[in-house]
Amino acid sequence: MLKDRLAAGDHLLGTFLKTPAPMLVEVLATCGLDLLCLDAEHAPFDRAAIDACVFAARACDLPVIVRTPTAAHEHILNALDCGADGVLLPHIRSAAEAAAAVAAATYRPGGRGYAGSSRSARYGLATMFDHRAASAMRTTVIAQIEDVDALSELDAIAATPGLDALFVGRIDLTVALDAASPDAPEVIAAVDRVIAAGQAAGVPVGMFVPRNEDVAGWRAKGATLFLQGSDHGFLRAGAAALRQAVAG
Numbered sequence: 001m002l003k004d005r006l007a008a009g010d011h012l013l014g015t016f017l018k019t020p021a022p023m024l025v026e027v028l029a030t031c032g033l034d035l036l037c038l039d040a041e042h043a044p045f046d047r048a049a050i051d052a053c054v055f056a057a058r059a060c061d062l063p064v065i066v067r068t069p070t071a072a073h074e075h076i077l078n079a080l081d082c083g084a085d086g087v088l089l090p091h092i093r094s095a096a097e098a099a100a101a102v103a104a105a106t107y108r109p110g111g112r113g114y115a116g117s118s119r120s121a122r123y124g125l126a127t128m129f130d131h132r133a134a135s136a137m138r139t140t141v142i143a144q145i146e147d148v149d150a151l152s153e154l155d156a157i158a159a160t161p162g163l164d165a166l167f168v169g170r171i172d173l174t175v176a177l178d179a180a181s182p183d184a185p186e187v188i189a190a191v192d193r194v195i196a197a198g199q200a201a202g203v204p205v206g207m208f209v210p211r212n213e214d215v216a217g218w219r220a221k222g223a224t225l226f227l228q229g230s231d232h233g234f235l236r237a238g239a240a241a242l243r244q245a246v247a248g
Contacts, residue, residue, distance in 0.1 A: 002035055002063040002085045003140045006165055006204050009224050010034075013215075016067070016230040018042070020049030022056035024231050029060035037227050038066045040079070041090050051082045055119070058083055065140060071097060073104040073113075080105060081118040086140025088167055093149040095156035102162035105141045107132045140164045142206065145194050146172035154193060158201035165225060166198045168207035182210050195222045 005012060014035035017024060020043065028036055038045055038053050045053070050066055057064035066079035067088040079087050089101050103111040112135075116124050121131040143157055146169030150157065158166060168191050174182045177190065191207065198205035199222055206225025209218060215226050 001138060002065070003138055003164060005034070006140060006225065009204060011219060012206075012225045014225075014227045015234075016227055017053065018230045018232045020045045020053060022052045025053050025056035025062070025064075026060055028231070029057065029062040033062065035063040035065060035085070037088060038064065038084075039230070040075070041067045041069050047078045047082070050079060050084070051119070054079075054082045054084050058119075065142070067144075071101045071104070076101065076104040077113055080112065080135070080139060081115060081120055083119040085138060086142060086164070088142045088144055090144045090169065091147055092143035092145065092157060093147050094153045095160055098143050098157045098160040098163055101143065102141050102160060105139050106162060107135060142167050144169045146170075146176060148176045151190055151193060154197035155200065158197040158203045163203060165204040165206055166194055167225070167227075168194050168205065168223075170208055170210070191218075192221070198222070 012034040014033050014037055015028065016037050016039045017028070018039050025036065036057055038050060040050060054064055063085045065086040065088050066084045067090065068075035068079055071089040071092060076087050087105060092098050092101060106112055107114060114128070115121065116126070116128060116131065120135065126134065141163055142165040143163055144167045145154070145157070170182050170187065170191060173190055174184065174187050177186050179187045195205050204225060205223045206227065207218060207223055208227050209215060212228055215228065
């Protein structure tokens with residue numbers, strides 16, 4: 001289970017899916033990845049597309065999370081009712097926002113709305129007790145850190161009960177810091193601070209890094225979850241390699 005592997009500190013590697021196509025989920029499921037992230041923040045995933053791609057991932061036994069458009073309750077509900085293993089929530093800036101997001105993903109007073117007819121509830125076959133228990137064991141909530149405001153709240157965000165991981169949105173963080181590149185010293189220092197906050201709170205930290213060869217170095221610093229590349233990048237790289245191979 002993804003939630004358990006995160007908590008255990010396993011090294012996990014996944015990628016982003018930018019194209020809302022279940023067939024691509026099936027293809028990526030044959031590549032040995034630990035998880036897939038549907039990017040509903042930056043790609044055209046509506047609820048129907050999320051539903052179809054989560055269906056394909058579950059059929060292939062590939063853990064799947066959704067980067068939601070926002071941390072709004074309805075976006076979290078959509079992803080989890082479709083059967084996603086968890087959510088990656090953009091622009092978490094404070095402990096209050098982190099706590100609200102955890103509540104929205106949890107069956108409790110003021111939290112996630114209940115529907116027994118969803119895929120996550122096995123279309124009515126699971127009792128309310130069993131579905132709530134299974135959801136608590138499975139649902140993974142990851143807070144994406146990508147804003148300057150979040151940097152002063154890191155320790156409080158990381159200590160949020162029910163939060164499963166922090167994730168560094170390094171490109172947005174670069175923009176937020178008005179830095180020249182993701183490798184600028186101030187960006188690297190900010191990423192180091194996120195890792196330190198996660199370690200202090202006993203919360204795993206994940207990230208995207210611009211170059212795959214940099215993964216080992218960040219693992220050595222303590223990061224355990226990496227979402228690298230995307231279907232778009234793989235398609236471009238494959239086509240470019242083909243052109244190079246048959247140049248002439």
